[in-house]
Amino acid sequence: MTLADPTTRALTTEEVDSLRRDFPILRERVNGHPLVYLDSGATSQRPRAVIDAEVDFAEHHNSAVHRGAHTLAAEATELFEDARTTVASFVGVGHDEIVWTSNATEAINLVAYAMSNASAGRGGEAAERFRLGEGDEIVVTEMEHHANLIPWQELAARTGASLRVIPLTDAGTLDLEEAARVIGDRTRLVCYTHVSNVLGTVNPVEKLTALAHSVGALALLDACQSAPHRPLDLRALDVDFAAFSGHKMLGPTGVGVLYGRAELLDALPPFLTGGSMITTVTLDHAEYLPAPQRFEAGTQRVSQAIGLAAAVRYLDSVGLDRVHDWESSLGRRLVAGLADIPGIRVLGPALGDERAGLASFDVDGVHAHDVGQYLDELGIAVRVGHHCAQPLHRRFGVTATTRASTYLYTTPDEVDTFLNAVADVRPFFGVGR
Structure with a gap:
């Protein structure tokens, strides 16, 4: 891990690219695609130092x-x-x-x-x-x-x-x-x-x-x-x-x-x-x-x-304040991108309000498990289901959502890859034509 200056406030894209080299699993390919791991809210990946x-x-x-x-x-x-x-x-x-x-x-x-x-x-x-x-x-x-x-x-x-x-x-x-x-x-x-x-x-x-x-x-x-x-x-x-x-x-x-x-x-x-x-x-x-x-x-x-x-x-060594700022920017990118996709309902605070670097959403007409399977075919790992929070889902009138969650090794390009894939979900399943 090589960081330019750990006292600066914001992580840079170049620093994140450097951090990613510390995580062996991020070099994996899934179903022929580079792994896009957006399930850190469930289990994060481990750097070589931990292994x-x-x-x-x-x-x-x-x-x-x-x-x-x-x-x-x-x-x-x-x-x-x-x-x-x-x-x-x-x-x-x-x-x-x-x-x-x-x-x-x-x-x-x-x-x-x-x-x-x-x-x-x-x-x-x-x-x-x-x-x-x-x-x-x-x-x-x-x-x-x-x-x-x-x-x-x-x-x-x-x-x-x-x-x-x-x-x-x-x-x-x-x-x-x-x-x-x-x-x-x-x-x-x-x-x-x-x-x-x-x-x-x-x-x-x-x-x-x-x-x-x-x-x-x-x-x-x-x-x-x-x-x-x-x-x-x-x-x-x-x-x-x-x-x-x-x-x-x-x-x-x-x-x-x-x-x-x-x-x-x-x-x-x-x-x-x-x-x-x-x-x-x-x-x-x-x-x-x-x-x-x-x-x-x-x-x-x-x-x-x-x-x-x-x-x-x-x-x-990275700095939790810098991790927090990086993930906050990714969270805003997630919510803004999802909000622009027809048929997507994002649960939680609106864009502009404070939120963590994750987003759970419902795709109109497509079950969360089908969304997750479609994304997995493209090498994108997300969480689907009730996320061990059934009363919360019941409160918002859904039984399951798809959740994308980021971490210090997540890149803006990965978020964009995910958003582009989500935009294709409803057309793929023939919904909303």
Whole structure:
């Protein structure tokens, strides 16, 4: 990777072309066409530095962490904990406030099941702040990914709490007036995404967090679509918990991150139990390590964490502010181009309003799966379906959409190739003649 000047604000096309050489898969051809990868919102591609970091660990340092006294174990443990420090610094928090999980879904479930355990009396006096029961309320939004909705449905069912919802406007933004009415004295937890994985809407995290804290509720942020794409300071955002996944930010699959304020993690009862997260065990009792180890039972995802740290270093070297600006320009190009194509309906904020570098759209008369298959024949990879957000799609009267999502390695030419292909979809299927 060679960048002209990483302190300048905007990435140039030449720099992006240089970055692309770091991603081996971008040289692939699909169905005889150069790969145009517009599915980074689901899983991003990995630069050589990330691939090499995992290979190096496997070849030279592979061992269990926190368990052995031999040299390889010490090396593996040091690399594993250095990775935690690297990721913590990336999002502006402390080393002991980062818990490794398998993905963001597990991270959110960890909080939900730990609160369920607290509600059942586990964790002692320190965990009382997490206890839920009848009359308590959990608040989510209508735009949530299922991973930030279903765990709270289940927590409400287990504890007798109620689930309340902040609705969407027709423009694809949260109704903040309704949010102020929904979040009230009975609210114990407010859960919301930073950036919608369908609409591209960027939510006002500070306002939502302030509303939660004003009634004494905890705030949990789904940062899956923000951590990879824009500078993120979780301490400054003042959220209590946050979750994101490695595979969406140039890292490996199988590793995710839970952030929790240190005092909350230390009070939260564990979710998974077993080896490596204990201090003393008898046949009828166990005592647990402090956070974050108390939430990391069993053999850990060591090489994946090391790969994620390499991804974070790569993003730092490019500059997240520059990545964000590049993707914002691509997002505007996507929306403007789609808006000019007859029979296309784009969900989410209108052109000119802030949105992430993605666009989900409905093609009149053609199912999203058919759109995706047509594009794939041309080597263009997009996402089709409900994107794990059925309530959001139901809100806008569609069952499925096609989503194109960009990243730092996406070029304007690729966006134009995609737009030209979408313009041919309805004629190809004989619709709208």
